[in-house]
Amino acid sequence: MYGIVNKGIRDMVIRNHGELVWEKIITEAGCQEDFFMSMEVYDDSITYDLVGAASKILRTPAPDILVAFGEFWMIFTATEGYGNALQIAGSTFPQFLDQLDDLHRRLGTTYRELIPPSFVCEEIDDQTLILQYHSHRKGLTSLAIGIVQGLGKKFDMEVEVQLIKKQEDIGYDEFLVKYIPIQKETTKEPNLNSKQPNNEKGKCPFSEFRGAN
Amino acid sequence: MRKENVHLVNLEGLTKIFQLIDQIFPFHIIINRELEIVQLGKNFKKIDEAFAVGNSFKDHFEIIKPTIETTFEGFSNKEKEAFILSLNEEDLNFKGEVVVYEEEGIILFLGTPIISNSEIFVKYNISLSDFAAYDSSPDFLFSMQAQENSYREIKSLVKELQHNKTKLLRSNSSLQQFAYVASHDLQSPLRTVVSFAQLLEKKYGQKIDPIGKEYLDFIIVGTKRMQQLINDLLEYAKVEQMQSNFEIVDINMLVEKITFDLQFDIKKQKAKFEFSNLPSIYVNLTLIKQLFQNLFTNAIKFRQIDDPIIKIEFEETADAWQFSVKDNGIGFAMEDGKKIFEIFQRAVGLDSYEGTGIGLAICKRVVEKHKGKIWVESELSKGSTFYFTISKYLSSSFK
Numbered sequence A: 001m002y003g004i005v006n007k008g009i010r011d012m013v014i015r016n017h018g019e020l021v022w023e024k025i026i027t028e029a030g031c032q033e034d035f036f037m038s039m040e041v042y043d044d045s046i047t048y049d050l051v052g053a054a055s056k057i058l059r060t061p062a063p064d065i066l067v068a069f070g071e072f073w074m075i076f077t078a079t080e081g082y083g084n085a086l087q088i089a090g091s092t093f094p095q096f097l098d099q100l101d102d103l104h105r106r107l108g109t110t111y112r113e114l115i116p117p118s119f120v121c122e123e124i125d126d127q128t129l130i131l132q133y134h135s136h137r138k139g140l141t142s143l144a145i146g147i148v149q150g151l152g153k154k155f156d157m158e159v160e161v162q163l164i165k166k167q168e169d170i171g172y173d174e175f176l177v178k179y180i181p182i183q184k185e186t187t188k189e190p191n192l193n194s195k196q197p198n199n200e201k202g203k204c205p206f207s208e209f210r211g212a213n
Numbered sequence B: 001m002r003k004e005n006v007h008l009v010n011l012e013g014l015t016k017i018f019q020l021i022d023q024i025f026p027f028h029i030i031i032n033r034e035l036e037i038v039q040l041g042k043n044f045k046k047i048d049e050a051f052a053v054g055n056s057f058k059d060h061f062e063i064i065k066p067t068i069e070t071t072f073e074g075f076s077n078k079e080k081e082a083f084i085l086s087l088n089e090e091d092l093n094f095k096g097e098v099v100v101y102e103e104e105g106i107i108l109f110l111g112t113p114i115i116s117n118s119e120i121f122v123k124y125n126i127s128l129s130d131f132a133a134y135d136s137s138p139d140f141l142f143s144m145q146a147q148e149n150s151y152r153e154i155k156s157l158v159k160e161l162q163h164n165k166t167k168l169l170r171s172n173s174s175l176q177q178f179a180y181v182a183s184h185d186l187q188s189p190l191r192t193v194v195s196f197a198q199l200l201e202k203k204y205g206q207k208i209d210p211i212g213k214e215y216l217d218f219i220i221v222g223t224k225r226m227q228q229l230i231n232d233l234l235e236y237a238k239v240e241q242m243q244s245n246f247e248i249v250d251i252n253m254l255v256e257k258i259t260f261d262l263q264f265d266i267k268k269q270k271a272k273f274e275f276s277n278l279p280s281i282y283v284n285l286t287l288i289k290q291l292f293q294n295l296f297t298n299a300i301k302f303r304q305i306d307d308p309i310i311k312i313e314f315e316e317t318a319d320a321w322q323f324s325v326k327d328n329g330i331g332f333a334m335e336d337g338k339k340i341f342e343i344f345q346r347a348v349g350l351d352s353y354e355g356t357g358i359g360l361a362i363c364k365r366v367v368e369k370h371k372g373k374i375w376v377e378s379e380l381s382k383g384s385t386f387y388f389t390i391s392k393y394l395s396s397s398f399k
């Protein structure tokens, strides 16, 4: 995967847990370098190793790390200069999901070795949709869930993502996505996913593990 | 060609084509001879509600390029050229070309917005899906962002590199200073310790019991060893601090000169040196002399029963001069192969030989200052061969 992905993981860890924890993670992952160039392609195994190491060091299940990273991805890409690109990729939550392939395809003219996922979006009603996630990679279901949740936050939506069909069974994942606009006044966070700790916008859900070693 | 084709279709037939055009060129404009808008790409309504069929082209657009009169004929004359249209009093421009259907009296502008920043998208309510799949103009935005991003990344890396370099230089220079302090300022108090210990032995030796005398001996031996270490450190620090130039040196002559300087040891140990046809190369004379001298001294010192034979050979590679110094001495186990080039590190089993283990560390620094590498091949009691390279591409001086 392109370095920007690993760089995102690094950024998230450093932001929430500091440089020292990141050092521990790359040592645990047996990583040769601690900096990733966004436009350079790295072996996928590095990304998986980083997630595995983060899971061990932060004592958090790997899927939770992936969800957290997925949510962070939306904040990170915006800070990496893609905020504008995100603005043009759809003006509503369902429209954005519908255009994800177009987004990755257009990114692909710059990131020439991109192996992007593909999403098929079917709107059920104005608060529900079914999202198919086709990936050339394995084990990234939680990442996709996290990104979709992060995307929902961008649109001030309460989003609940439920995995209804699995890649290992049918070759791709299928999610039932429910979304309703967040009532601005009520600050109480929705019960997103029972496994997920509630979190504020921009805060890594496993930051409560700060200082874990 | 095009005009002939149109001959075959009537205007009714054209409506189908117009629909097709709208799909492929969602930002197209069709105007008639009077320059009234006949059809507009579906995205124009999103940009501005005021767009409508029947309006005058001139009410909405201005031609930036090429310079023409805004008339039907004006367009006809520039059919093959690139057009840039601007929305009147807006910062949105379109690039494209025009196709003129003379007989039907219509002009097609086939184009797309010029995307210079994403604010344009937001301001005019355009999104990625408004572009035909083949149209790569929005991709430009991504590539621009990737480029900016990479540029920022490189800038911050360079900054970090510079920061580290400054830190390194600072710690290097304080290390050198330390070496200087250690080797220079420590010498005099140490000399005092040695001389007073010796004085103590001389003047009061009779009054001290045998155990006390033994202790005194330990003090003298220990401090002398310390003096030796400090002197070696000073030698090493000198290599570090040396700032000098490269010059062409005849290595044959240099080796002869060194063997002449070492003649006392050579005769004593019945050592034989074999070399011929060594080249003249661009090096720092003082340092290279020290390098060969250290290797030769080792080769003589670590001898076996047989008389030492030392062979110096040379080979030219693509970008370096490679030398080897081979001996028939005691050799050592290759596990120590890397360690022996570190300061004060020696191969196992050499404790009975004099020395501190600075010689090869100096050799390594000398070679590094010539952008080369040094390594060794050895086997216990079978002798050693030291190899080193000197880069062919040295700039005229070094620090």
Ligand code: HEM
Residues within 6 Å of the ligand: A001, A002, A004, A005, A077, A082, A085, A086, A100, A103, A104, A107, A111, A113, A114, A115, A116, A117, A134, A135, A136, A137, A140, A143, A144, A147, A148, A151
């Ligand atoms: C501007 C925003 C975005 C950028 C720059 C971006 C870029 C990327 C990049 C570089 C990769 C790695 C693929 C590779 O290197 O081969 C990737 C993968 C992925 N992206 Fe995006 N992406 C963006 C938005 C999104 C959004 C909104 C989603 C929503 C679900 C998404 C879903 C995914 C997933 C699930 C993967 C995992 C790869 C896989 O399954 O093989 N991305 N993206």
